[in-house]
Amino acid sequence: MRCTVLRPRNDPSADTRPVGDAVGRTTPRREARAKAMGAAAYTDDIVVPRMLHGAVLGSDYAHARIVSYDTTAAEALPGVKVVLTGDKLSGKLYGKCIEDEPILATGKVRYVGEPVAAVAAVDRATAKRALQLIEIQYEELPAVFDAEAALAAGAPPIHEERKTYGGRVPPIDNPNLASYTQFQEGNVESAWAECDVIVEDTYETPAQQHMYLEPCSTLAIFDQAADQLTIWTATQGVFIVQYAIAKWLGMPMSKVRVIAPYVGGAFGGKGGLTNQPIAAALAVAAAAPVKLTYSREDDMMMMKSRHPSRIYMRTGARQDGTLVAREVRIYLNTGAYADEGPFVNAIAAGFSRGPYRLPNIKTESWCVYTNRLKAGGMRGFGVPQANYASELQIDAIANKLGRDPVALRTQNALVTGDKFLGGQNVDHGTLNGCLEAVRRASNWETRRHKQAVTPGKLRGIGVASAAHVCAMNGAGATAKLNEDGTFTINTGAVDVGQGSDTVLSQLAAGVLGISLDQIKYAAPDTDFSPYNHQTGGSRTTYTVGVAVERASENARDQIFEHAGEMLECSVDDLELRPGGLVGVKGDPARQLTFTSIAKRALFNTGGPVMGIANWVYEAERFDPKRTLTAGFTPNAVGVFCFAALVVEVEVDEASGKVEVVEAWAAHDVGRAINPGAVEGQIQGGLVQGFGLALVEELLWDDGRLVNPSMMDYKVPGALDVPYGIHAIILESPEKTGPFGARGVGEIPVNLAAPAICNAIEHAIGAKLTTIPATGERVLRAMMSVG
Amino acid sequence: MTESVTIDLRINGEVVSLEVETKRTLLEVLRQDLLLTGAKRGCNQGVCGACSVLVDGQSIRSCLSLAVAMQGRDIVTIEGLSDGPRLDPVQQAFLDAGAIQCGFCMPGMIISAKGLLNSNPHPSREEIRHALGNNLCRCSGYVKVIDAVYRAATP
Numbered sequence: 001m002r003c004t005v006l007r008p009r010n011d012p013s014a015d016t017r018p019v020g021d022a023v024g025r026t027t028p029r030r031e032a033r034a035k036a037m038g039a040a041a042y043t044d045d046i047v048v049p050r051m052l053h054g055a056v057l058g059s060d061y062a063h064a065r066i067v068s069y070d071t072t073a074a075e076a077l078p079g080v081k082v083v084l085t086g087d088k089l090s091g092k093l094y095g096k097c098i099e100d101e102p103i104l105a106t107g108k109v110r111y112v113g114e115p116v117a118a119v120a121a122v123d124r125a126t127a128k129r130a131l132q133l134i135e136i137q138y139e140e141l142p143a144v145f146d147a148e149a150a151l152a153a154g155a156p157p158i159h160e161e162r163k164t165y166g167g168r169v170p171p172i173d174n175p176n177l178a179s180y181t182q183f184q185e186g187n188v189e190s191a192w193a194e195c196d197v198i199v200e201d202t203y204e205t206p207a208q209q210h211m212y213l214e215p216c217s218t219l220a221i222f223d224q225a226a227d228q229l230t231i232w233t234a235t236q237g238v239f240i241v242q243y244a245i246a247k248w249l250g251m252p253m254s255k256v257r258v259i260a261p262y263v264g265g266a267f268g269g270k271g272g273l274t275n276q277p278i279a280a281a282l283a284v285a286a287a288a289p290v291k292l293t294y295s296r297e298d299d300m301m302m303m304k305s306r307h308p309s310r311i312y313m314r315t316g317a318r319q320d321g322t323l324v325a326r327e328v329r330i331y332l333n334t335g336a337y338a339d340e341g342p343f344v345n346a347i348a349a350g351f352s353r354g355p356y357r358l359p360n361i362k363t364e365s366w367c368v369y370t371n372r373l374k375a376g377g378m379r380g381f382g383v384p385q386a387n388y389a390s391e392l393q394i395d396a397i398a399n400k401l402g403r404d405p406v407a408l409r410t411q412n413a414l415v416t417g418d419k420f421l422g423g424q425n426v427d428h429g430t431l432n433g434c435l436e437a438v439r440r441a442s443n444w445e446t447r448r449h450k451q452a453v454t455p456g457k458l459r460g461i462g463v464a465s466a467a468h469v470c471a472m473n474g475a476g477a478t479a480k481l482n483e484d485g486t487f488t489i490n491t492g493a494v495d496v497g498q499g500s501d502t503v504l505s506q507l508a509a510g511v512l513g514i515s516l517d518q519i520k521y522a523a524p525d526t527d528f529s530p531y532n533h534q535t536g537g538s539r540t541t542y543t544v545g546v547a548v549e550r551a552s553e554n555a556r557d558q559i560f561e562h563a564g565e566m567l568e569c570s571v572d573d574l575e576l577r578p579g580g581l582v583g584v585k586g587d588p589a590r591q592l593t594f595t596s597i598a599k600r601a602l603f604n605t606g607g608p609v610m611g612i613a614n615w616v617y618e619a620e621r622f623d624p625k626r627t628l629t630a631g632f633t634p635n636a637v638g639v640f641c642f643a644a645l646v647v648e649v650e651v652d653e654a655s656g657k658v659e660v661v662e663a664w665a666a667h668d669v670g671r672a673i674n675p676g677a678v679e680g681q682i683q684g685g686l687v688q689g690f691g692l693a694l695v696e697e698l699l700w701d702d703g704r705l706v707n708p709s710m711m712d713y714k715v716p717g718a719l720d721v722p723y724g725i726h727a728i729i730l731e732s733p734e735k736t737g738p739f740g741a742r743g744v745g746e747i748p749v750n751l752a753a754p755a756i757c758n759a760i761e762h763a764i765g766a767k768l769t770t771i772p773a774t775g776e777r778v779l780r781a782m783m784s785v786g
Numbered sequence: 787m788t789e790s791v792t793i794d795l796r797i798n799g800e801v802v803s804l805e806v807e808t809k810r811t812l813l814e815v816l817r818q819d820l821l822l823t824g825a826k827r828g829c830n831q832g833v834c835g836a837c838s839v840l841v842d843g844q845s846i847r848s849c850l851s852l853a854v855a856m857q858g859r860d861i862v863t864i865e866g867l868s869d870g871p872r873l874d875p876v877q878q879a880f881l882d883a884g885a886i887q888c889g890f891c892m893p894g895m896i897i898s899a900k901g902l903l904n905s906n907p908h909p910s911r912e913e914i915r916h917a918l919g920n921n922l923c924r925c926s927g928y929v930k931v932i933d934a935v936y937r938a939a940t941p
Contacts, residue, residue, distance in 0.1 A: 028881040035889030036877040036896060038824020038864030045823035213828045213836055213890040213924055264826070264890030265924050296829045497888025497925050676884035676930075683927030684887065710833040710922070718928040719919040723911055725929050 021578065022509035022516055023739050026676035030502045030521060031262065031495075040262045043217035043234045044293040051219070052081055054282050054292035055127035056275070057117040057134055058301055059109035062371040062703030063143035063156060066108055066116070070135035074119060077133060079126035082285045084118045085134075089281060094248045096240070096272045098167040098178060098338040100159055103248055103277040108141070110158055110336035111371050112704045113301030120282040120290045143703050147310065147331040147368035150176040158336065158369040169342045169632050178334050178367040179342035180631035181349045183421055186360030191325035195316030199396040202312050203389040204770040205753070206697035207305040207333075210378055211715050214264020216274040216303055217293040220283035229280060230257045234264065236271040236494055237534025242526045244273050245280050253526075256280075260524045266496035267688065268377035269303060271536050272340060300708035305698055306378035307332040307344055307367075309385040313352070315393040321403055323412045326393075328352040330365035330386065332375070339376035341367040346634045348382030351750075353421045354390040355431050355467035355642055356412040361421070371703055377536060379688060380749040383468060391464040391754030392767060404448075405463050405758065406439050409644075413465070420467075422633075423623030426640050428742075430668040430732050431465055434644035437666035437728050438463065442646040448762070458651045459661070460763025463644065466750035470542040470743025471617040471639035476530030477547035479508055479555040479611035482520075483602060485580045485594035487512060487555070490522040492529030493544045498745055499677040500540040504548045506673050507738050511552035513576035514594075530614065538743030541673060542639060545738035547613045555611025562597045562606060639734065641742045643667040645686070645751035649759040656778035658694055658760055660721060665748060666728040671740035675729055682727035682748050689752020691716045694772050793857045797822070798866025806853045813837045813848035816863060824864035824893045828922070835921035838894035838901075839863045845901030864893035867900065876900050879938035880931075887925035895921045899935045908939050 034040040071083040086106035093099040105116045117134050121127035142156040149155060157175035165171060169179050192198065218233040229251065235241050238258040246253040263270065279292035294302065312329040330348050334341035345367035352363045394412075398405040414420065415429035438444070442461070451459040480488045489508045495501040505519040522529065532544060556576065563582040564571040567590055575585050583591030601609045619638035622629055648661040665682050672678045695714045699706050707713045733740025757768040766781035788807045795802050797820065806815055813830075816822045816839070825848050828836035832850040839848045840862040867874045873881070876899050886892050895918065902909060902917040909917065914935045915928075923931060 026884060028884060029886055029889075031889070032881045032886045033873070035886050035892050036864075036873065036880050037868055038822075038893040040889055041823070042826070042890065044827070045817075047821065211924055213834060213888065213922065214826070215828070263888065265888040267924070296831075497890075499887065680884060680887055680926055680930060683929045684925045685927075687927035688924070709831060710829040711831055715922060715924060717919050717922055718915045718932065721928060723915065723929060723932055725927055 022506040023673055024675070025506065026674055027502065027516060029499055030505060030516070042214055042262045042264050043219055043232050046219055046232055046261065048219070048221060048289050051289040051291055052120040052122060052286055053124040053127050054118060054120050054279055054290045055124065055131055056115045056278055056298060056302065057131045058113035059105060059116050060112065061109055061138050061140055062112050063141040064109050064138035065141060066105065067137040067139050071117070073133035074130040077126065077130050079122040080119060080130045081288065082120040082282055083130065083134065084281055084285060086116065090250055092248050092250065093165070094244050095167055095338055096340055097169045097342040098165050100165050101337040103281055111373055113373060114336060115278060115302055118278045118282055120286045143371035145370050145372055145700065145703060147333040147366065147370060150368050150370045151366065158371060176369045178338040178369055179345055180366050181346040181633060182364045182630040183349055184362045184628040185421065185626060188325050188327050188360045188362040191360035192316055194318065195324050196319040197397055197400045198314060198316040199393050199400065200314040201769050202310065203392065205309045205385045205388060206772055207308040207375065208378060208692045208696045209300060209305050209698055209713060210267040210269030212265030212267060212269055215294045215296055215299040216270065218274070218276045218279035219289065219291045220279040221289040222283040222287055224287040228255055228257065229284065231276055231280060232259050232261055233276050234270055235260050235274065236266045236496055236536055237532065238492060238494065238524045238526050239531055240272060240534050241276050245276060248277050249280060249284060258526045260494045263494060263496045266535070267379045268381065268536060270496065271377045271534050274303060296710055297708045300713070301373070301705055304339060304374045304376040307334060307341065307375040307382065307385065311385065311389040313389045313393055315397060317397050319401065321401055321408050321411050323356055323358050325360040326353065326358055328363040332365065332367045333370050333372065334367050335370055335372040335374035337374040338367065339374050341375060342632050343634055344377060344382040346632055348386045350421050351383045351467065352386035352390060354387065354394065355414050355465050357414060357418055372700060373705060379685065380746045381537065383466070383750045384689065384692060384753060387466050387750045388753045388771065392757055392769065395758045395761065406435055406444060409463065409465050410435050420640060421627065423626040424620050424638055428668070428732055428734060430730065431642040431644065433730055433732070434642055434666040434668055435465065437730060438644045438646040438664045441726060441728055442664040444646060447648060454650060456653050458653060458763040459648065460651070460759040460761065461646060461648045462755045462758030462762055463646050464751045464755035464758060465644050466747050468538055468641045468747040468750060469637045469639055470538040470641055471619070472537045472539045472543060472637050473533035474614070474616035475532050475544040475547040476614035477544065477551035478530060479551040481555060481594060481598050481601070481609035483598050485598055486518045486520065487514065488520040488522055489548060490529050491544050491548060492524045492532035493540050494524045494535045496535050498681060499674060500535065500544070503541050503673045503677060504544060507545050507548045508552045510739060511549055512556060513578050514580045518580060537637065538745040538747065541741050542737050542743045543617055545741060547615060549738040550613030551611040554613055555609055558609045558611065559594065559597050562600055563592055566592055566600065639736065639742060641668065641744065641747055643747045643751055645755040647755045647759050649756060649763060651760060651763045651778060656775035656782065658756070658773055658778060660690055660756065662722055662724040664726045664728065665751065666730055667744055667747060668730040668732055669744045670734035670737050670742035671731050672729050673739060673741050678729055678744055679727040681744050683725045685746065685748025686725055686752050687716050687721050689749040690721055690756065692771065693753035693756040695774065697772050791854055793854055795856055795861060796859065797861045798863060808852065808854050810853050811849055812839070812851040812853045812856055815853040816848060822863050822865050826890055826893060828890065834891065835898060836891050836894040838897040838921065840897055840901055843901065843904045845898040864897055867896065874900065876903065876938045880934040883930050883934035883937055885926060885930040885934040891921060891923045895923060895931060899938065902935065903939055911936055
C-alpha cells in the first residue's frame, strides 16, 4: 500500500499538500540549515585531543627506481613523530579492480607527485618542513605519457608485475595494459556495404579534474589499547574504505571503523580510496590521531582525474538515415595506477554505441598505464568521452544527408522493447520524449535556421542525446521506529552533496505517511550501517532507494500487525494516515499513533519495530548469442536512463572564445522525488560538462603537471555560464524504482560536450574533434575551413 | 625566528585577544585558534572564495589576509551572520531557493552575497552574477545560487 501522492510542483510555496506527503516535493536539504550557518562539520573541521598533522612528499620523477632513503634529518626535527617511506610498510598492494597500488611508492615511482614519504608531526608546518629534509636517491627510467605509445613495442614497462597482480580484472601479460574490453554485435565488416554514407574521425578528450571544493581529508584515530582504528573521512563510500584499509594494513575489518561526516563534493574523485591509507598508516605508526588534509596542489598532483581518451570511430548509415554500423577503438589513459579504470573502460566501450538502434557494432577499448597522474571514475564514468565522439558522428551523418539533427536522432532512438548493447532490455525507451521536449522548449527550428546576430560573433545551436544507468551492486536499509513515533533510517549511503540524505528520507516518509521532520537519517558508519556500495553510478536514489522503500514497507507491515491486534481488525482493513497514524479504513474515529504502537512493541509485545530490507541489483547477463565479448566486462549494471540537450553558443570571431548563451535539458527521471534537487543535479552536471567542453584540462610538461592550482586550472564561475539553464523534468515511472524513480546524477555530463561542439560546428562550419574547445582550438578549426 | 604579536580581533561582535605569528592568515587564525571552521580552505590562494568573511561589511578572502592586519576591524564570519537560531535573510534565501548542495562553498558564497547586498540592496541578476563571479561552486551550476540572492534582495 502506498500513500496517495500528488504530482510534483517545483515551487515549494505552491505546495499545499498535507503533511506526510513527502515524495515529489521540493524541500530544502535536511542539512541545509547547518551548512548555511557554517555549522556543518567536514573532516578538516574536526579536532580531537593529541591530534597530529600529516603531510606527504610527492615524487619528483615520472618514472624512476628508488635507490635509497635518508630520513634521519626529518626524524630529528623537533615535533616530528613519524616518518614513513614505502620500504617501512608491508608492501601490500591494493586496487578496486587491479591490486597494483602501494600506500607509498615501493621500489619505484610511476608519476610525478606519487606519494613516496609521509610525516606526522605536531602541526602542519612542522610536517611540511620535515618533508624538505627527506633525501631520496632515484635512478631515472624512461617514461611514457601517451596511451597508444605505451602499448607500442619497446615502450618502457610501467608495471613489470602486471601478470601477477590480483584483483577482479584478470592478469594480462603486458606491463602497460590494465584492461581490454570488446563487444561485437551483428557483422560490421559486411555491414559497411549496406551504408550509403560513412563518417570517420578521431576524437580526443582531456584529463578533467574533479575539483570538489573540499580537498581530500582524513582523520585517522588509532586506539592502541583497544586495537581499533577509526577513520573520519571525505569519501563516497565508507565500506570500500574499510575493506581497503583493513586489507592494506593487514587488520581484520572488525578493527576498522569508517565514518563519513559532511562531504564537500566528490564527483567520483572521492570514490574508492583517497588519502585514507596514508593517514591510517601514520596513525598506526604514531599510535595517535593523525589528520591529513591535502592542499589544493597536493590534491591535484596526488589524487586523480577523468580519463583522457583518444577515440577512433566510424559510423555508417543508409540514405534514409537508418544507422547501420559502427566501429570504435578507445584508448583510455589511466595513468600510473588502474583505480576504477577497467570499469570506466568497459562502460565507455558499452556506451560508445550511443542511445540508438545500431545493429552492427564492434567496439574495443584499452585501459592503458602511463607515467601520469592516475585517472579514475568521474561523473559520467567513461560515457562523456564515448558519447562525445558518438554524438559528433550523428551530426556528421545528418550533415552529409542533409537531415535535421534532432529528426535523425529521433529516427534512430532506442525505444521501449529495444535492446542495449549486450542484449539488455530497454524498459523505458524515453529518449524521443526528451528530444521532443528540448526541440520545443528551445524553439529549435527557428533558432537553427535564423540566428540572432551579434556583431563579431557567430551563433550556433546544437543537440545531443545520452543514455546512462542507475542500478548497481548491493544496498540495505533499516527503518527503526523510535519510542516517540519517529523513524531512523540507516543505509550507509553517503550524501556527497547531491542530496541523498533528503531524498532517501523523503522515500521513507512517503511510504510511512509521515513528514520529513519525523525521519532521522543516520550518518554512514561502518559500525552501525547496513553495507552499501559507494555513492556513484547514479545509483543512490534508485538502488539504495529501493532498499529504503522496502525497509519502510517492512516497518509499516510490522506496525499493521500491532495495530490489527490493538484495534481488533484485519490487517487488510488498516490504512496509514498522515503524521504517524494508523486507522481503520472508513472509520475516522478508530486510529492509533505510531507512538502507542512503539510503546507496545518495546515494552509489552513483539519487541522493537525494525523494518529491514536488502537486495542486490541483478541485471540480465550479456546474451552470448547476440553479443560477442572479450576481455573484461563489468558486473551487471542496468536500468537505463535517457536525456537530451540543446545548447545555443556564441563564438567570438576574433578570439575563438565560445560562450554558452542558453541551454535546455530534458531528463526522464522516472519520478522526481525532490524536483528542486533534480534540477540542481541537472544544472550542476551540465556546468561541469560545459567546463569539460570548453576550458578544463590538466596539462603536463614532460610528465610534470603544470597547472595544479585553481588559479591555473579554470572551472566555470557564475560569469562563465548562462543563467538560462533550463532543466526540464520528464516522468515516465520506472516500474522497478522507488516511487518510480530513476537516477540522474551523471547523465547531464554526458550531454554537454557533444551538444556544445555540435553547436560550434553549426556556428563556424567546422568540427571540434578535440576538447576542451579553447579559443585557440576554435580559431584553428575556423581557419581549417577558411 | 617568527615574530608574534598580540592583537585584538573583533569577531562576530566579540573582542578576542590573541597572540599570533605575523605571517599567519586570518583564515588560519579563525580555523585553528578560534575553531570558527565555517570559513573553508578550498584553494588557499584567493581563487575559490570559500574562505570569504565580512570585514567592515565587505567580503574579503581570509586566506589572503594577514591576521595582524585585522586589528580594529569589524569581522563577521558565517557563524556570526545568524542571530542565534534565526537565520539572516540571505541564509534563509539560500535554503528556500534550494541553492545548497555539498555546502562547502556556501559559507563564502553567502558571505559574498551579504557583502553585495550591503552595498547594493537590490541588485539585478546580472549584478549578482558579477558579484559572485569569483566564488566557485562545483555543484550547483549557479542558477539556484543567483535565484537565492535575488530572492534575498526582493522581499
